[in-house]
Amino acid sequence: MKISGAIFDMDGTLLDSTEMWRGAAGRYITSLRKTPEPDLGEKTKDMTLPELCSYLKSEYAIATTEEKIAKGFNTILREDYLADVDIKAYVPIILERFKQKGVAMCVATSTDKSIADEILARLGIRDYFSSIVTWKDAGCGKVDPEVFKYAQSVIGTPTEETIVLEDGLLAVKGAKEAGFYVIAVADDNEKENRAKIQKAADRFIESFEELL
Incomplete structure (x- = not known):
């Protein structure tokens, strides 16, 4: 063609x-001194960022806005990208x-x-x-x-x-x-x-x- x-x-x-990306949500939750689900990466791999932030806020009772969750998640994601990709x-x-x-x-x-x-x-x-x-x-x-x-x-x-x-x-x-x-x-x-x-x-x- x-x-x-x-x-x-x-x-x-x-x-x-991919493995780094799937692990980012878990690392964010860990940074809040909470324990992530073992399959968190698999559950959230196809979510948009707003969907992910909504899920994390609900499932882990995070007492902040979804906008701040997104900022925190992206900070960790950026660090991971720059370190080992x-x-x-x-x-x-x-x-x-x-x-x-x-x-x-x-x-x-x-x-x-x-x-x-x-x-x-x-x-x-x-x-x-x-x-x-x-x-x-x-x-x-x-x-x-x-x-x-x-x-x-x-x-x-x-x-x-x-x-x-x-x-x-x-x-x-x-x-x-x-x-x-x-x-x-x-x-x-x-x-x-x-x-x-x-x-x-x-x-x-x-x-x-x-x-x-």
Whole structure:
């Protein structure tokens, strides 16, 4: 197929950061001297930030506003990103090849835009993307088909020429529902869903090396 546009997920796709992201809510709760649920990361992995903050406030009886919870969570998330996150293998090579071919690229992520912008810049790949799209921009959850449609409208490429690269099962399904060709990228934190992801996606890759 002709590819004129590409929408990349960030955590688990471009970056080896899914485990860190899933653990951030637990680390925030621990910082409040409370004990997080063992499966907190799994329960909240597909939530938007407002949904996450509402859940944490309710479940852990946090006596502050959801806005302050969001600020505290993002502070921990940013520290984690800057301390121990790296790009997945072959990502810079693929991005450079897409750039040379004139493919318009953007990032669609659940992470706060300012944090995503900072970490991608630190890792040297921010300039490959014309924009960073978040759930807040699209007005819906990251796994909602509308997020991918909004990202497509930002880069301005036809649906039939736009690919989505994702690692999560619900996001893969959302992108397919939106009508895109989806390349699923293997991530250790989605091992339990691998068979379902392979079935839902148009293509499944273990590594970006397979796209060379």
